[in-house]
Amino acid sequence: MSDTDFAPRYPVIPGDFTTVDFGPTPSQTVGPYLHIGLPWPDGCDVVAPGTEGSITVTVTVFDGARNRVADGMVEVWQANREGVFEHPDDPRPQTDPAFRGFGRCPTDDTGTARFTTVKPGAVPADGDSTQAPHLNLAVFARGMLNRSITRLYFPDEQAANDTDPVLSALPETQRHKLxxxxxxxxxxxxxxxxxxxxxxxxTPFFYL
Structure with a gap:
């Protein structure tokens, strides 16, 4: 073999490591170390337990073999009861100072994440339309290179669900899954x- 066979993949100028082009970092999965550093003690609480009108929303995650994913994580992002997001991009005033709007919850041994939250209101959409009350969900699990984004709609909002622009964009045979x-x-x-x-x-998933 010649000396070139042993040449470093990324040549370095002696004494100067700032000019090296290391190329792209290889993709990493989003698991299985989700439970190290990412959750926090009240992360499952979008609102404080005991908040008037609070509800419990549970999400159970299954893999392709229908096994429960017991070491995953679910995030929820939602509007408050008036359909207002706790975010600078939403110019409307936040009417509930105790509302966080975001939750992050590990799945338990049954593959279930359990959130304390409130049912959101309808959210404005393009034009004069509205989106039905919903929760935005992100799922993280071992073996996945990216999080998977989906939504949760409510069974007692049938009229709003029928006209929701996102839900209506799905084939009719897929809508019930959300x-x-x-x-x-x-x-x-x-x-x-x-x-x-x-x-x-x-489950139908969406691109951001």
Whole structure:
């Protein structure tokens, strides 16, 4: 072999490491170390427990083999009860100072993340239309190179769901997968990360 066979992949100018082009960093999965540093003690609480009108929203995550993902994480981003987001991009005044609007919750042994929140109001859309009350969900899990984004809609908002521009953009056979079921505490949604059958159980996901 010649000396060139042992040449470094990224040649370095002696004494100067600031001019080296190292190229792109290889992709990394978003798991399985989600529970180290990312969650915080009240991360599952979009509103404080005991807040008037608060509900419990549960999300159970399944992988392609229908196994429960017990080491994943779910994030929720939502508007408040008046449809106002706690974010500078929403110019409307925030009417609930205790409302955080964001939650991050690890899944438990059953693959379930449990949030304390409030049911959001309708959100303005393009023109004079509105989006139905919904939660934006992001799912993180081992083996995934990127988070998966989806939504949770409410079963008792049928009229608003029928005209929601995002939900209406899905094939009719897919829309029910984003409609939660009512529970004694609030609402529940199952999220299936993968299915080889395009008409199977896989949850519809969106690009940001």
């Amino acid at each position: 409609i939660a079921t009512a529970t004694a505490e609030g609402y529940h949604l199952d999220i299936v990360l993968q299915d080889a059958d395009p008409d199977g159980a896989e």
